Amino acid sequence: MMTRGEVTAAQRIVVKVGSSSLTTAAGGIDPGRVQDLVDTLAAVRARGTEVVLVSSGAIAAGLAPLGLARRPRGLAAQQAAASVGQGLLVHRYTEELARHGLTAGQVLLTVDDVTRRSHYRNAHQTMAKLLELGVVPIVNENDTVATSEIRFGDNDRLAALVAHLVHADLLVLLSDVDGLYDGNPSHPGTSLVPDVRSADDLAGISIGSTGAAGLGTGGMHTKVEAAAIATGAGIPVVLTSAPQAGEALAGKPVGTLFHATGRRRPTRLLWLAHATEPKGQLLLDAGAVTAVVERRASLLAAGVLGATGSFVGGDPVDLVGPDGAVVARGLVNFDSDEIPALAGKSSHALKKELGAAYEREIVHRDDLTLL
DSSP states (O other), X not given: OOOOHHHHTOSEEEEEEOGGGTBOTTSSBOHHHHHHHHHHHHHHHHTTOEEEEEEOOHHHHHHTTTTOSSOOSSHHHHHHXXXXXXXXXXXXXXXXXXXXXXXXXXXXEOHHXXXXXXXXXXXXXXXXXXXXXXXXXXXXXXTTTOOSSSSOOSHHHHHHHHHHHTTOSEEEEEESSSSOBSSOTTSTTOOBOOEEOSGGGGTXXXXXXXXXXXXXXXXXXXXXXXXXXXXXXXXXXEEEEGGGHHHHHTTOSOSEEEOOOSOOOOHHHHHHHHSOOOSEEEEEOHHHHHHHHTSOOOBOGGGEEEEEEOOOTTOEEEEEOTTSOEEEEEEOXXXXXXXXHHTTOOHHHHHHHHOGGGSSOSBOGGGEEEO
């Protein structure tokens, strides 16, 4: 049987596993499932490949100890469950990895950690050092402190962004389904889609949502979105079920392989595009849209018509053209209440009128990503 070269050649792999693949229906951690997963990851490490694990399951693992029958809807209750469950989950991973002589390192991330420049740099350096020391990083969103407004939302997207953060060669998404199907896999007549080479291959495919167990936040649509983020940044993706993880990581043609469609991008800008919620909008004239989109130029005050929303310098904002279409997202250099006095004026005029501090870009091109 032929193997997938994208998998067998990968020197650094990010593996994401969902809640439903780790826990029992009652919500507790299934020791056998965790052991099987760790055995598979240890086999990958034994062949010299570095592994980062993005693991869901903290909230689900906290349900049984708290006497909760199902995942709570309220954010505070979810955070309480995560607080209890995260320790249990990492302890289990630590014990299982130790059987193979491997060390686990817990990494809890929030959106703020990876979109603001200084925080992002620290996250990148920490992950790099963990891998250099031979540690297996266990990554999760910091559910205990994340707010409903500022969060990744699902670990599929987080995994795609982590894959880019650590310069991974491959992302593997493990689910309770063995791949992408051209319809509901429980219905007769549907078939597995073995390869996705472009968005055209997804045309006409019905993509479902959260799994039947109800323990996770993601579904097939979040996995396809995560695959688009990763492949668009040059990282191939394998989507399959946890029981097939060993075969998938050995390069066997199981599950669905999403082929890379783009090239690597500046990492922080990938996070800016996919892991932030805009605090407001900057309204651009047609000339500014052309400068930003076609010439990749910074956004100057002269091309700004106005602003909506409430934001401060350093916040993410969307750049909107005259037709109402969002063309880019960037980190703004001024507060929203300053924009009306700046809009439509040249940098020279602003310097003369308001001082040298205002002779700068509204959004610098280094802090701007096209959407």
